[in-house]
Amino acid sequence: MKRRDFIKKVGVGVAAATAATAAKAPYVIAKKKYFWKMVTTWPPHFPVLGEGADKFAKWVEELSDGRMKIQVYGGGELVPALGVFDAVRSGNVEMGHSASYYWAGKAPAAQFFAAVPFGMNAQEVNAWFYGGNGWKLWKELYASFGLVPFPAGNTGVQMGGWFNKKINSIDDYKGLKMRIPGLGGKVIAKAGATAVLVAGGEIYTNLERGVIDATEWVGPYHDYLMGFYKAAKYYYYPGWHEPGTVLEIMINKKAWDKLPKDLQAIITTAAARSNIWMLSEFEAKNEYYLEKLVKEHHVQLLKFPDDVLKSLKKHAKEAIEELVEKDKTGFSKKVYTDYMKFFNQIEKWHKISENAYAHALSL
């Protein structure tokens, strides 16, 4: 995929409801057929994220022997990219594919189910979902909106972002205008930066023209396709603000409750497959694109200095505690408490397993 095509997809597409209408034509069979719509936050067929949504729909059709067909819409095709939550909540569409931190304005606690600065990585957050209380709490939160959530993908540890000046000390954040959404934005604001919200399709131009000084996106594979290397020199790591971002599938609860048990099991299982597929896809491709960036495009790969990371970590704790404090429903506190309890436990285990093993490999 060329950068030009990729960028086009990041822009907003046109409504394309024709296929869905056709799919509603009568069809006589013994078992009831289901024709659902899934709106997504991603451009149509967007690498990994949109592909993940497409694959999920294809798997559900295969698994159900054609009894359930899901028509996937890119962001802006049926509803705006960030209109997914409301569209599914209202029941206008049955299903959505997105990331829960986009709904922080409606449910602050939702952020804990997507990405927490200096929080859990992919393997840890999956253990929290499937082996701890994570998914249970997420279901509880979404139930109050008439929704059912599913973990359905993960980006792994992201990159720290693209900068046009070096970050040598925490003071270098002062006055910096950076495109960075969610809690990450709140963290750098505490260091004196201005967090700017820019839609995917406009980041490159903004960066090139100096409207923003820096941006984060995902990781080498996606960032390469976005062409940021043409507009920024320094590529920082690690992505402390998104150490294992979870992609979600959400379903309107009334639509869900009407599904027979086997189709419910099919959706649940296809979502789990999507979760492991998406992470694997990012992980398998990142280094290849990172090397292209460094070798072919002479990007300077830089590590955030330890002092900077230490300060950001302190600010992250403050930002999260403020969010918890502000959420008068008390749900953020409930989720944060469970999240941290699980994280502290698994972090201890990973010190002597994953981390000690990484050390052994480095010898």
Added chain:
Amino acid sequence: MKRRDFIKKVGVGVAAATAATAAKAPYVIAKKKYFWKMVTTWPPHFPVLGEGADKFAKWVEELSDGRMKIQVYGGGELVPALGVFDAVRSGNVEMGHSASYYWAGKAPAAQFFAAVPFGMNAQEVNAWFYGGNGWKLWKELYASFGLVPFPAGNTGVQMGGWFNKKINSIDDYKGLKMRIPGLGGKVIAKAGATAVLVAGGEIYTNLERGVIDATEWVGPYHDYLMGFYKAAKYYYYPGWHEPGTVLEIMINKKAWDKLPKDLQAIITTAAARSNIWMLSEFEAKNEYYLEKLVKEHHVQLLKFPDDVLKSLKKHAKEAIEELVEKDKTGFSKKVYTDYMKFFNQIEKWHKISENAYAHALSL
């Protein structure tokens, strides 16, 4: 589960074919029903591994709305624990649940699809399977035995094992009798130790009576249930010999080819769900049991010294290269080359993502 019950399960059970026979009773329906048998290497309902096999069977039944029922047999119930490969290959049963390093005698290259000392961890090996050539190569290898393989679980980084003397230098391996199967055993043999094969149910007694000086098993959760803390003082980490052991499902190819497409998709998808579930289950429980071991049973948790790990790593490389050299089919070489190419790439990426992030957290 009590240690006594757990140990009983590690022993060999009795044949229990009754249920399978009953399942073959005629049943008139429109779509063909499938009643399959799955033999496993694990004791019946063995925590995580056996549970994973049970869950997989339950999911397949749910997903297929009862069209496919899989009767799960513990090791020794229908065929011996290590008779899984031959039983599925012959077509006597349709399906097996095990780990591919057990078949090293028949196909040396099979070891690369289970565990490689100083090799890839769970997240990396999944990226190799789903986003690289790993699964493709595994299918190619198993096809020559009339089998179809699926990744279906992972233990994560294991522990290094239980010892009754401290390992202060590589010389402490000289004369050490340790229960450690597969390539790990070949590695410590190079350091002068004797690798002993002991069935799960007999390890504890052998360790207590001094027949062996040391043993490895899985990780804190399983090891606690095995009661090894009563027979050994020192618990070493990290498990350099099994950094992300893959559990497998294998299917007789003729039986597989006769399945309709939707049931094939159901098995494929349920296996992926099992893969992520099993790892999450181990990961969520290990620290809890590790703390019980240390706090309640005063186990001494010790890290292998760097010098020891360095020597073991060198021996591991030698052992793997010997295996590759000896495999006259050339397939081990083909797999090892691809494995190492992928590993080198993803290891570079993990240095600046996962590992750099773990460092940031430690500040």
